[in-house]
Amino acid sequence: MPLLLKRKSVLPGFGISLGFTTAYLGLVVLIPLSAVFFKAAGVGWAGFGDAVASPRALASFRLSFGASFLAAAVNALFGTATAWVLVRHRFPLKGLVDALVDLPFALPTAAAGIALTAVYGANGWLGRPLGAIGVKAAYSPLGVAIALTFIGLPFVVRAVQPVLADLDAEVEDAAQSLGASRLAVFRRVILPTILPAVLTGFAMAFARAVGEYGSVIFIAGNMPLHTEITPLLIVTRLEQYDYAGAAAIAVVMLAVSFLMLLVINMLQRWTRRRAGG
Amino acid sequence: MSIEIRDVSKSFGAFKAVDGVSLGVPTGRLVALLGPSGSGKTTLLRVIAGLESPDSGVVCFHGENVTCRDPRERRIGFVFQHYALFRHMTVFENVAFGLTVRPRAIRPPRPEIEKKVLGLLKLVQLEWAGDRFPSQLSGGQRQRIALARALAVEPRVLLLDEPFGALDAQVRKELRRWLRRLHDELNVTTVFVTHDQEEALELADRVVVMNRGRIEQQGTPMEVYDSPANPFVYRFLGHVNVFHGRVREGMVTIADDQFGDRRAAVYVRPHEIDVERSRNGNGALEALVKHVSLAGPVVKIEMERTDRGGNVEVDLTRARFDELQIKTGDRVFFALRNMQVFPEDYVI
């Protein structure tokens, strides 16, 4: 352990705490995760290609990434508006509304899935009026996007809220005193400040949505090539004992996850720089 | 108890924080480690405390080598720059901490701890604050609590890291005198770190001036102030005028470039310059008064030499100033009463 330490400290417990941390992380996360890569490597490039480029897999990628993108975009828009309203406006039960924003974090995804399906189903409270105007919500790609919007809702709000709260009202007043219109103040002063936070929230919502399973499988209908998300396809392959196929698709998803982790890290650094500077 | 430091070095990566320092602190003394930030003074203090272990060298307490001892075995009192009070404990619990964490066998009984803590709170004049939390106290009060906490374990050595650094000017002055009285009363060997020369000179028995991990000079406050060992100490201990001159056969001049071929830097403090209305004596040089600042006990005069330019700072007493009646734009003559000459190529 002394080899690892950059600077000796009088505090005890470095060896044991770092040893426990890395051993635990290795046993619970890293070693099991490596199993996926080994399993996928077992089929070779050709087998990997077949599993990943099959029409069903491609359709699932299209749906998962497309619906996730749409949901994250909706959340970027409404999440920013929600953060704005929570920071800038006063209205009854604001504290409750603020707490409620975290509901998708707290509500288990299975409950969310069942509830959304009931509400947006053909006979549901919102599904019926939507059906009357010819929109099929549940059991369609739209349903997938609805569920993903639900679970991604808090990310943008919670990313933007502190930045907006820190935004100095004086800066806006200064801009207005210099003759800028309200729209110009928003576009030239506020938006550049909160943009990194909005993008961070967007990326986090997108990353979460791509991997989401519980809330989607109820409302999606799970028709292969049509409303089958990628995580479900992995489960299906597993249930068909196609382990290599499941692993291959999982590797693609993992690659996307790592990429998103990298992007989010970069965005967060940008946010800190913007907010700090 | 005395402290003996022999040839201690400590690096952080490529940065040499302390570079071969040797230092002795006799029992009962109050010693200041003085230097700019990054001079290694805090690192040296932490090495004495055992919070850093030196790369090489030895630390002895009263002749006993403690270099490899844990800080908790050294029986020292350490006051951190930002006090490091335990924020979730009351003032009383903070001060009592060092006693209550002792193993059961050597832990004093509860009433005794209580008596001791109350005594210490009284000593630091905060007996009313026992059940307050640190966040409810002012900076100066926290400082004194930190000191009481350090004293509770009856340390053999008291170490203070920038003890007044985080306080405003008024409180600093008061606490400084208070600490001096406290030290005279308790007579614990004390080392404190400061970057404030005034503080070091006023408070300490001995001043150790540090720069770039080395000791530049040590001595009584008077010794280091009146006869600085080198230009660095000169500059660090107060304002100074530097003139470029020439040396020959033990003589120096700042007015004649033909005088000799050895260059020299002449250091003179602002109050060591005499000013006259007329040229009397042949050493005097002419200058033009640029600015007069009347605020404070001394009058600060900024002037420019007429022979070769260059600013000269002069401090005059009020009485002398009233005598001379100088104002901006006047031509005056000045002579150096006391000076120190260093070779020109000395690099600080």
Next chain:
Amino acid sequence: MISKIGKSHPGQWLLTAAVLGFLSVFLVVPVVAVFSYALQKGVAVYLSALTEPDALAAIRLTLVTAAFAVPLNLAFGLAAAWAIAKFDFRGKEVLVTLIDLPFSISPVIAGLTFTFVFGLNGWLGPWLGRHEIKVIFAVPGIVLATVFITLPFVARELIPLMESQGSEEEEAAQVLGASGWRTFLRVTLPNVKWALLYGVILCNARAMGEFGAVSVVSGHIRGLTNTIPLHAEILYNEYRTEAAFATASLLAFLAFITLAAKKAVEWRRRRA
């Protein structure tokens, strides 16, 4: 800021209305629907759905799972935060990133990993088979998958806080003669207690509510390997709507308690 609130503007009210509408449709309506569907055949049906043996078994398994996952990840969080916040070592940034990994991975993949290690065709499958130890499609697999998913919660609350608090108080305790363990118990732990509780609340909520990862390794054996969320899914697929929603309402209660506890801790932390 106050002046901005004071100035009432028609656009502001429109925006507020739009946001509240959005939140109602996506958050309030589904939650109301859960209770409405759960109670549509009366309280008696609701209660019997929650007290049938399979439901009780699911509740028990959920509690057992959380009872393993939360303390384990609490210990992990404390150890990780101590190492990362109090020491300067090589590879720290990598470690911090790896701790967050379970958050960015699909729960399904989390379940998949354990199948590949402990399943019949997994690395340890044959050995486990010979010794008649069941991990996949059994309780240990469910616990493992839950531990994986909830691993970062406590650590990511503690690490930034302990980093910002620095080590001075711990050093002071050392100088005053406290042992390492005492320093940790009496100085470090009280300083992070609210963040710790916050992390535990979030960790517990996710541990009890996890669906995807658990679903992959559970095998859905009634009365044995079903947690509350899995039980709700089975009931729903069997068109036992009231029972499914009654079970979902349990999860909604869990969410409410979580949000309330979270708010309470946030409030205490601001005061502390």
